[in-house]
Amino acid sequence: MPRAWRTLTLLQHVLVVALTLVGLIRSATAGADVRLLTLTCAAFLGWYAVGVFRRWTSPWWLLALTGIWIVLVILSPENVWIAFSLWLLAGHFLPLTGAIAYSSIVLAVVIGAPWLAHGMPSLPEVLGPSIGAVFAIAVSRGQIQLVRDAVERQRLLDSVIAAQAETEELHAELAAAQREAGALAERTRLSRDIHDTLAQEFSSIVLLARAGRAQDEAALRATVEQIETTAHAGLTESRRVVGALAPTDLEDAGLPAALRRLTTALTEQTGIAATVLVDGPLPPLPTGVEVALLRIAQGALANVRQHAQASRATLSLNGTDDMVQLQVSDDGVGFDPEQRVRVSPAQGGYGLAASRARVQERGGTLTIDSAPGAGTTVTAAVPLRPEVRWT
Ligand SMILES: Nc1ncnc2c1ncn2[C@@H]1O[C@H](COP(=O)(O)OP(=O)(O)OP(=O)(O)O)[C@@H](O)[C@H]1O
Ligand SMILES: [Mg+2]
Incomplete structure (x- = not known):
């Protein structure tokens, strides 16, 4: 009253x-x-x-x-x-x-x-x-x-x-959801980066060590050097993954040079003839796109090394003002992409899915061309101006 x-x-x-x-x-x-x-x-x-x-x-x-x-x-x-x-x-x-x-x-x-x-x-x-x-x-x-x-x-x-209280409650819920989404995104980034860098480097070290067992002293010395270089690269990468920094390779010399470093290492370690083809001048690439393509190339080359039994592998890079495309192809045993069942990350089967997620996050697509006995081509296409799609 x-x-x-x-x-x-x-x-x-x-x-x-x-x-x-x-x-x-x-x-x-x-x-x-x-x-x-x-x-x-x-x-x-x-x-x-x-x-x-x-x-x-x-x-x-x-x-x-x-x-x-x-x-x-x-x-x-x-x-x-x-x-x-x-x-x-x-x-x-x-x-x-x-x-x-x-x-x-x-x-x-x-x-x-x-x-x-x-x-x-x-x-x-x-x-x-x-x-x-x-x-x-x-x-x-x-x-x-x-x-x-x-x-x-x-x-x-x-x-x-009451409306104010409701809004505050919504804000709190939104902030919690954002925190959760942020944590999830960070976990996803970490697991993908660990898969594409550290896991591959460890698997290289295992393969090199295995090969070293049967080698004479001179060859063994070279293998130990490769193990050391790979372990060193893994150490540097692990620091950068934890610190969410761009890979050292990219900072030093850009994407084509980083890709060449990957193919050189593959050839040195496995004997597979791996080359990089850059078609014409590339448009300037945002760091995020370069990192995504480098990681995709790392994952695809790890597959060549682990599954393809190939003698040749080629990385092709080309781009226009609107998009950039990376293709990784090999002349190996190939596989049926439809048949491939994804299991748990511990059992493998994570790499292609992670690569697809990387390009999709940037509005791009990942296509896998392969058939048993016919080699494999993985193509990642990423738009450079994603906002164009919405106008
Ligand atoms: N270049 C290739 N040649 C032959 N088979 C391939 C090739 N790339 C992928 N595969 C097949 O596709 C499957 C899935 O590849 P994916 O990279 O997703 O997982 P993975 O290599 O088995 O495990 P992870 O990458 O998680 O270590 C592989 O197990 C393999 O059978
Ligand atoms: Mg793989």
Whole structure:
């Protein structure tokens, strides 16, 4: 309940008591029966108080109060002024038309009682109570509107606060989801990078060590050197993977040179004749695209080494302003890409899926051309202006 409402209600109670007491004194002064008057006044105030405390806001309570008032007026017309309080109550507890009808009847009593007692009233004696009645109804209706506005304001405020709380909750959920997505993306990046670099380097080291067992001292020395170089490269890569940095090869000399380094190592370690073909000048490549293509080449060459039994492998790189394409082909045993079932990363089968995910993240495609006995060609095509696709 707003404070203004409480104040007005209190004023109303004070007014009822004051008007009743003034009526009592004036009636007594005018010679009315004081005992009877006091009793009726007490009944009037008592009934009013009971209604206020028990919150009887029904028309019946008001009607009964009006009945006691009429007795007071019969005892002395000086009590007509209590009518002002009745008009205020009517404005509160009756619908507007009912309040107007009730107030008109009360007004008739207010004007009629002195008329019967003292003869024809003057114009101010008629106008005064009429204005009072209208004023009282207007005040009480205004008071009701005040409460309605306050309640509505409170309701709006509550809904704004609730909406705010909901928004905060959503923000928190969004932030948590973003954190989770960020953690997932970071895990995916780490596992792909470990697969395309460290895992391949470890597998090279294993193969070299295995080959070294059967070698004479001179050849063994060369193999140990290769193992050392590969382990060293793996160490550097591991630091860069953990630090989420671009591969050293790229920083030093760009993608074609990094690819050449891969083919040279493959040839040195396996004897497979591996070459890099760069078709014309390449457009400037964003670091992210270069890293993705280097990783895809690393994964594809690891497959050549592990599965293809090839004698030749070729990396071709070409690009336009809008896209860049890397092709890794070999003349090995090939396989049926449809048949290949992906198992768990621990059992392998992760490399091609990871390469496909890398290009798809950049809006590109990865295609695998292979058949048993017909060699394998893996093609990664990456757009250089992904936003073009959305316009
Ligand atoms: N160049 C290739 N020649 C022959 N078979 C290939 C070639 N590339 C892929 N494959 C076949 O496709 C399968 C899936 O390759 P993928 O790189 O996804 O996994 P993986 O090499 O078996 O394991 P991982 O890459 O996780 O170490 C391979 O197991 C192999 O059978
Ligand atoms: Mg593989």
